[in-house]
Amino acid sequence: MKAARHVEEIGRVLEGSQTGRDSFVSASWRRCVELYGMDPMRADPAHIVTDAELRDHRKQAEWMIAAARSGLQSLFRQVAGQNYVLLLTDAKGVCVDFFGDDLFTEDLRSAGLYLGSNWSEDLAGTCGVGACIVTQEPVTVHQDDHFGNAHIALSCTAAPIFDSLGQLAAVLDISLLRSPAPKTSQNLAMSLVTTAARRVEMANLMAESPRDWVLRLSSSPEFLDVDPEAAVRLDGAGRVLGYTRAARRLFPDGSTILGHRIDEVLGVSVDDLPDLMRDRPTEERIIEMPDGGALFGHAIAPKAPRQPHQRMRQGGALAGLTGGDPGMMRLLDQAERLAPGAVPLLITGETGTGKTRLARAIHMTSKAQGFLSLECAGLSAQALAEACLDVAGPTTLVLRRIEDLSPETATALSGLLDRRPQLRPLSTSCLEPARIGLPRPLFHRLAGCVLTVPPLRLRRDLDWLMTRHLRRHAADTIRLSPSARADLMGRSWPGNIRELEQVLDVAAALCVGPVIDLPDLPAAIDPGADAAPAATAPRESLEQVLAACDWNMARAARRLGVNRSTILRRIRAAGLHPPA
Numbered sequence: 001m002k003a004a005r006h007v008e009e010i011g012r013v014l015e016g017s018q019t020g021r022d023s024f025v026s027a028s029w030r031r032c033v034e035l036y037g038m039d040p041m042r043a044d045p046a047h048i049v050t051d052a053e054l055r056d057h058r059k060q061a062e063w064m065i066a067a068a069r070s071g072l073q074s075l076f077r078q079v080a081g082q083n084y085v086l087l088l089t090d091a092k093g094v095c096v097d098f099f100g101d102d103l104f105t106e107d108l109r110s111a112g113l114y115l116g117s118n119w120s121e122d123l124a125g126t127c128g129v130g131a132c133i134v135t136q137e138p139v140t141v142h143q144d145d146h147f148g149n150a151h152i153a154l155s156c157t158a159a160p161i162f163d164s165l166g167q168l169a170a171v172l173d174i175s176l177l178r179s180p181a182p183k184t185s186q187n188l189a190m191s192l193v194t195t196a197a198r199r200v201e202m203a204n205l206m207a208e209s210p211r212d213w214v215l216r217l218s219s220s221p222e223f224l225d226v227d228p229e230a231a232v233r234l235d236g237a238g239r240v241l242g243y244t245r246a247a248r249r250l251f252p253d254g255s256t257i258l259g260h261r262i263d264e265v266l267g268v269s270v271d272d273l274p275d276l277m278r279d280r281p282t283e284e285r286i287i288e289m290p291d292g293g294a295l296f297g298h299a300i301a302p303k304a305p306r307q308p309h310q311r312m313r314q315g316g317a318l319a320g321l322t323g324g325d326p327g328m329m330r331l332l333d334q335a336e337r338l339a340p341g342a343v344p345l346l347i348t349g350e351t352g353t354g355k356t357r358l359a360r361a362i363h364m365t366s367k368a369q370g371f372l373s374l375e376c377a378g379l380s381a382q383a384l385a386e387a388c389l390d391v392a393g394p395t396t397l398v399l400r401r402i403e404d405l406s407p408e409t410a411t412a413l414s415g416l417l418d419r420r421p422q423l424r425p426l427s428t429s430c431l432e433p434a435r436i437g438l439p440r441p442l443f444h445r446l447a448g449c450v451l452t453v454p455p456l457r458l459r460r461d462l463d464w465l466m467t468r469h470l471r472r473h474a475a476d477t478i479r480l481s482p483s484a485r486a487d488l489m490g491r492s493w494p495g496n497i498r499e500l501e502q503v504l505d506v507a508a509a510l511c512v513g514p515v516i517d518l519p520d521l522p523a524a525i526d527p528g529a530d531a532a533p534a535a536t537a538p539r540e541s542l543e544q545v546l547a548a549c550d551w552n553m554a555r556a557a558r559r560l561g562v563n564r565s566t567i568l569r570r571i572r573a574a575g576l577h578p579p580a
C-alpha cells in the first residue's frame, strides 16, 4: 500500500506537481526516471563492486580513509547502541570504509549498507550519498524520499568531504535501517555528520601542511584552539595553497581564493601571522572580515624545513657545524677533503660566523698532532717565535684575524714558515682576500685555498642552531615560545653566531619559567649600525636572502633591515619569482 502511494507520488512530481517533498528530492526523482530510466517498483539488489574493484577504490581513497578514521571512530562511539551505521564513500559513491554493529551485519549487507556497495545516484536511485554527490551539500534522504521501493525503510544523512583544493573527495553517511517517521528525527544525525566531515577536512589540511603556515579560524574565541570552524593553508608569501570547505564560505567569492594572498581576502597579512600564534591570548587574535565582521585566528607556523642532511664522508667535528644548511654543507665538504693534506687555508667571513671554530674542526680532522692558536692583533715577532719554539711534528698554526698582523711580524712569519715546514697555517680574516693587505709572497704561503663561511642571515639552519645552543647551554627544559622564535628567525644578525649565542644566553637568564617569550629577548642590534661587515664583506643578493627565508618576505625584510614594501619593489624590479 505504502509502495503504491510512493509510486503514485513520483508520478505526480514528474507531471510537475508540488507534493511537499524537498526540492532536491523531487529533482533527483526526475533524474532517476528521465535520465537513468529507473522504475521505482523494481527491487534492484544492492550494487556491490567486486573485491578487486573495492581494493582499487580503497587504494585511491587511502589518504582520506586515514584522515577520516579516528573521526569516524569517535562518531560511531557517539551513536553506538542506536543502530546507526556509518559509511565513508569515495567521490564516486563506493563505500570504502564502514562502521556498523556486528549484530546486524546480515541485514546491513542485504540493504547495501556495507563495504563495496555503490551508492551513486545512477545505480541506487535517490539516496543520501547519491544526492550529496550531486548537490555537494549535506542532505537527509529519509524513508520514502528514496526513489526505489527497496530502500524506503532507510534513513540516510550524508555530508560531503572536500579536499584542500575544493574538490569533492568523499561522502560521510550515517544511516538507520529503521527510523521514526518524522524527518526532523534526523536533525541530530545531520549535525553530527557535518561536524565530523569538517573535522576530517581539517585533519587532512593539517596533515598536508607541515611545511606551510596554517591559519585556523573561528567565530568564537572559546573554540578557536580546540575546534576551529575553518582553516587555510598559506605559503611563506601568504598565498592560499588550500582551504577547508567552511573557509570558502567565509569569503565573498570563495571559488577564487586559491593562489590569492591572504591580505586580499582577510584583514591579515603574512607579517601578522606570528602575532596570531597560540602563545597570544585568544581574544587578542582578531581578524577583520571584508564585510566588517570579525573572526578569531590561530596561526600555526611551518615546521623547520627538514633538509636532506647529506652525510659527511667522515662526520665528526666538521659535520657538527651545521644542521643541514646547503651552503655550509658544501663548505664543510670542501673542508673535509682539504683537512688531511698540507695546503694552508685562509678562512674568511664576517665576524662571529665561526671561522675559528671551523679551523679547529679542520685540525681535528687532519693528521696534525700539535695545535697552536695565535691572535694576530698585537702579536710581536718575538712572541711568534717563542710560541713556535717547541713545535715538533705536524702542527696546526691558527692565525686569528691575519689582517691585523704588523709588517714586522709578517716578515718574521714568512721566515718561520720557511724554517718549519711541519707548521700548517690556518688563517682567519673578516676581510675579503683582496683587501687583506699582506705582502704577496706571504699571502700565497697562507692562502693555498680560501674557504668562506656564510653569514648567519643566509643560513637555513638558524632554527637548528638556536635549539642546539639552548639545549647545550641553558637548562634542559628551556624553550622558545613560537613568537619569540619567529622574532629571532627574522633578525639580521650582524654579529652572526656569536650574537645569537649572546641573545639566547640573555633571554635564558631573564625568562621566568621554562619558556622564553618576546619580552625576554634583548632588542635586535640596528642592522644599519653593522658598518664593518657591510663595508668589508660582499653583500649577498636579494635572491639569496629570500631563499634563506623560504621566500617569507616579512622575514627577508627584517633580515635586511628594510620594510616589506621595499622588498616587494626590489623583487619586482629584479623580476624575481618564488621557486615553483
Ligand SMILES: Nc1ncnc2c1ncn2[C@@H]1O[C@H](COP(=O)(O)OP(=O)(O)OP(=O)(O)O)[C@@H](O)[C@H]1O
Binding pocket: 320, 321, 322, 349, 350, 351, 352, 353, 354, 355, 356, 357, 358, 400, 428, 429, 430, 465, 497, 498, 501
Ligand atoms: N657552526 C657552529 N655551530 C655552533 N656554534 C658555532 C658555530 N660556529 C661558531 N659557533 C660559535 O660562535 C661563536 C663565534 O665563533 P668563532 O669565534 O669561531 O667566530 P669567528 O668567525 O672566528 O669570529 P671573529 O672573526 O669575530 O673572531 C663561538 O662561541 C662559537 O662556538
